[in-house]
Amino acid sequence: MSDFSGDELGSEDQFGIQRVDIDFGNLKCACKSSCTRNCECSKNDAGCSERCTCTSCANTLNNLTEFFGETGIPANPCFHRWIMEESKGRGSPVDLTSEDTQDLLFRTLLGFNPTTPINTQPKGDEFQEFMNTGHFEWAKEWAKQSLTAEERTALKQQLLRDGFGGDGSNHFYSFCRRNWQEDKNTTHCRTCGECMEWREWHCGACNKCSYGISFPCDGCGGVSDSYAMTQEYS
Ligand SMILES: [Zn+2]
Ligand SMILES: [Zn+2]
Ligand SMILES: [Zn+2]
Ligand SMILES: [Zn+2]
Ligand SMILES: [Zn+2]
Structure with missing residues (x-):
């Protein structure tokens, strides 16, 4: 959950997955440092925007819009923490636009190992009908061999938003637990850095x-x- 209050409008995608759209209208910063610490945008798990007057911005979430294929979606705090930890481990900021990083993250959501053919139907618990009807329908759609490249990208970004977006669907991917969690059962505490x-x-x-x-x-x-x-x- 985000700390700032924006206008919230609910919407539902074609699989019936609930989503809350957040208005980032008020969120901005004026950091003199790199926007990684004590930055209003970063603290709210969002990238910087044209409203910000930061001077040497290195906000690791600046590519979220391209990553999610939609504006106005913050990172889930657990995903934000993964980005920070992973950046530390790699010794350079995680680039969310890199194909390798996207492949790694997408496979994490699908429960695939690095060699699983990507276009197969995920069969993990999260994609079973009794667990999540929306994701079950998504999985059947994803396995269709007739999909165009555009359709595949749209489906992929939809799952990335569900798994890694903040204040979005009712489920999110927890790096702390290494599986999908329901928002109503689990929250990633930003201060403790744990789910x-x-x-x-x-x-x-x-x-x-x-x-x-x-x-x-x-x-x-x-x-x-x-x-x-x-x-x-x-
Ligand atoms: Zn900032
Ligand atoms: Zn900013
Ligand atoms: Zn910034
Ligand atoms: Zn706490
Ligand atoms: Zn977590």
Whole structure:
């Protein structure tokens, strides 16, 4: 979930996958440094735009629009963390427009190893009808050998948005868990840098996630925003 509030409009794709469109109208920065730390855009998992007046921008999310094939979609915080960690490991920023990087990420979503023929139907749990009808339909479509190159690119970008986009579909790919997760069960905490169960909440005073929204923080005894509500019913 993003911290900034924008106008939110829901939409549904042809597979019935829900999507929330975020208005990036207000998001901008004026960084004097490289837009990697304490940058409003980067903190909200977004790339910089023409509204920004940053002077030496090296925001690693600047290519998100090309990657997703759509504007206005932030990175899921778990994906953003992967980009940062991977950039550190490689010693240079991850280029989301590189074919190799896209192939690696797309195969991760499909559950394919590097040698699986790319045009085959993914059979992992996430693409089973009982798990996710939208992705099941997507998988059948993807396996059609008659698809044109354009149709294939559009389908690929759709799955990239579902897996790696923030505030998008109900599911996302968790690098922490190495599989798809449901938004309602799992959230990647930006401060802790880890995927957490929804029952966990981030305690601002102790600066760590604490288990159980209905329990005080085991560190300082502070309570979550939902604490009062959970007490009324217990
Ligand atoms: Zn910035
Ligand atoms: Zn910016
Ligand atoms: Zn910037
Ligand atoms: Zn995560
Ligand atoms: Zn946390």
